[in-house]
Amino acid sequence: MVEKRDLVLQKKSSKRTHLLLIAGILVLAAVAIFSFANVNKQTVAPLPYATILAPQNYQQQRVAQTPVQAVVTGGTIQIPLQAIEANKFIITTYAGGGRSLKLTSYIAPSGKVITAVSICEPCRSETFHIAGNQLVCNACGTKWDLETLKGISGGCLNYPPDVLESTLENGNIVIAESLVANWQPRV
Template sequence: MAKGNNKIFGLIVLIAVIFLTGRAWINNGGLESFTESTDFNRLIGDPIVEARSYQGQEVYMTEISPEAGDEYIYFSLKRVDQKNIIFFEVENKIGSLVPLIAYITPTGRLFVGTSLCEPCGGRRLHLKDDTVVCNRCNTTYNIENRVGIRGTAACMEYPPVAVDYRIIDDQIKIPIREIKYWKPRL
């Protein structure tokens, strides 16, 4: 090969490697996974209630009806602390019911997010032995970071997604903008 052809061939190989690496990064969560990991401390935060263990227990969701204002959907932190895991659905602006969950982790942190195992369609979860389990497919996630532990491979890739919230005067407040146009990732 002539020197000019070697440079062109090398450039083509480099472009192909960059393209395939970028595609693999995106397919494996890419920016979404990065965002999720950097948001962990902001969305989960420091412990806010007393630590607890769910070892040897299965704790099922308590369904609640949250209040809604102009800017926030809100409900009591005390209720989540007492029940350990709560569930509710809110209709978004595109007419879909968004399943939401709030639970207390063993370290006393609060998780607020979607209650949907997207590949199987399970909308109900429960706490078991310090894990979060889908009621439909039994896929199990780490309770603190929602990383899949065992179960359906597809479902382990789509754990519950954290939503932004604030705690003001014992009220957990989710900005309506968080769920306004929410839709499943799949």
């Protein structure tokens, strides 16, 4: 014969098992939701830069690229920092190794001098402008955050100008010529 005490203990054990099972399912569901929620988030790596100048405020401004002359010497491409300081946003042409490629350099809002290949790869535009704190393709209108080059809107979001590593030497932004000579479009 089953005693009343045993029935009560069985009910408590059954309730405890159900509660543990439900808690386990909730924990697994929370982990799954958190994992899937982070899958589509773009991570933004810091951009390489040569130097930091005074912070820039581009709010309510439109800044076009100003053509400047770069010098190719000793396996490097050199862009005068003074030209970038004076114009804030420059474009130059690298001609070497049987190819011609536009390069651009600008002062980000933080003051970082960022240098990149001046091409919106999907639409093949080589020119851009700064509007507020955004970099805008002159052909398709795609917009990227000027500080991070993270896509904001437009058709070419995942293909901002490809940033090049550069250094500051003797008043020039210096890029290894091999980086540019061997550069290939991502699309």
